[in-house]
Amino acid sequence: MRAIQITEFGGPEVLTEVELPDPVAGPGELLVEVDRAGLNYADTHQAENSYLARMSLPMVPGGEVVGRTPEGRRVVALANSGGYAQKAVVPEATAFDVPDGVDDLTALSMVIQGATAWVLLRRNTHLEPGESVVVHAAAGGVGTIAVQLAKKWGAGRVIATASSAAKRELALDLGADVAVDSTSADMTAALREANDGRPVDVVLDMTGGAVTDQSVAALAPFGRLAFYGMASREQPSPVDLGALMRHSTAVSGMWLPHAFKLPGRVVHRAMAELFELVVAGELRAVAGGEYGLSEVRRAHEELRSRRTTGKLVLDPSR
Template identity: 35%
Template sequence: MKAIVAPQPGGPDVLTLAEVPAPVPGPGEVLIDVVAAGINRADVQQRRGFYPPPAGASTILGLEVSGRIAGFGPNVTRPFSLGDKVVALLSGGGYAEQVAVPAGQVLPLPGGVDVVTAASLPEVAATVYSNLFMTAQLQPGETVLIHGGTGGIGVMAVQLAKAAGARVIATAGSDEKAAMLTGYLGADLAINYRSQDFVELVREHTGGLGANVILDVVGAKYLAQNVQALALYGRLVVIGLQGGTTAELDLGALLAKRAAVIGTTLRARPAEEKATIMDGVRGHVWPLLASGAVKTLVDKTFPLSQAAAAHEYFDSGAHVGKVLLTL
């Protein structure tokens, strides 16, 4: 089968279309003919050599796909049939014509979403649902600060938090993106982090109380400011390291707020945990997509053969929403 490989770490130009062995589904796995694959920040980090796949996972990039069921390994108990249109959360292998994945990480398409667009959903929906609701326990009426509000994670997080009855503050890198956050996605306040102080504006917007929950993709660069922006008993959930891995933490400030800093990843979790998360996504997120309360947002699609160009565009930061590869 054809797949995108990265023979050595580097920029987008290292991504090459090649012939590789087709996957064989193991016990409890389904085989999917891939229609589209989502591009995520984790793919970029892996391409650069900073984020190797978990033990036993495919070395091919790609953490989410949409497609059709093409086969089954032994002992698949989920009620799928050949040809079913599905999405899947992966540990790797998405930039390819086929992928084998545990059946618990596969869901039918949500109502009203076509099979290509659906590739934009599994990674972001699972990440946001597991972190905002399972980990941070975001409650109606609480205030959440979402960094990177116009990226794939941010777009989903803003909408799910609003649908849950939270007050949403989100950051973006331009006035145009900030306007989209409030105008199209429904955020209560959008902050241009390049020209505005998000700590000051969060405090102002909350009457000095701060944010109950912060969902952060930046990491070290924002650690001190995030703690300053937290409310009493606030929960800072760090899910990305775009701003580095190491920073000083003022434990006095953290203790004074009785706050928590939580770090999580999705990719390396056991299949059983991922299946639980995906069941939650199906129960809580899919109905919101089917009703139109939560919208998909795909910025641009590229053919699989143009994966290098797609990564170059993704790296530019110009996108709003998801970038997809199509087969």
């Protein structure tokens, strides 16, 4: 089968197209004929071995696929790796049946980005109706869904940040009440101004560095910031516990694999609700571009430069 393999860690240049034997499913696993694989910012960290889970070589990257099992079951699934290929093996516990009428792009948009947005809003920040919500990187995969969910679930004001006028226009089209330039020198002031001069209640942040520090400073008493990525590759300042107490604010982190360990099948509940909203026409995925295996280096370059919007997918047939 055709696949992308990494034999040394680094940037997009380490992604190499090769021929590999078909993988074989073991107990508790499914073999999937891959129709599309998801391209995620986390994949760029996998390639350079800077992800939360350390990787070993050689490796076929890619953590999400949609396709069919040998029995004809259409599933979207998460995997530790192996998605950038014509066939992949996935844990049965992280595979979800795709409802009729849900296309490949939308299914892939829900399984990581949608579930991440759901967990951030429902479990990390416990969004209450009427609260203000800041969504950083609002034109990205998680951001485009988080904007829609926050609005649907009663946020009083959804504040989107994005780096270009086109991305900010997209966020407004998805339901954001106001869009802020993410390159603003003083994000604290920009967020408060966007909230009619008031501090904000909830921030969803995957940027890191000064943006995180200034977003924490923008929080209202009992405000919550949920941190789920570091696209800037810059560490924010260490959390000052005394400052959190003085301002009655909270900072939490979220990595989706941990949500699978929660009682009550939380991710399965999230996926069921997300698919219901999609089928009802109340939630939509934003297409960000489709790439063939031969174009995967370009896809990673565009992800790393943060030029993309919405959901990016890989077509292993070309």
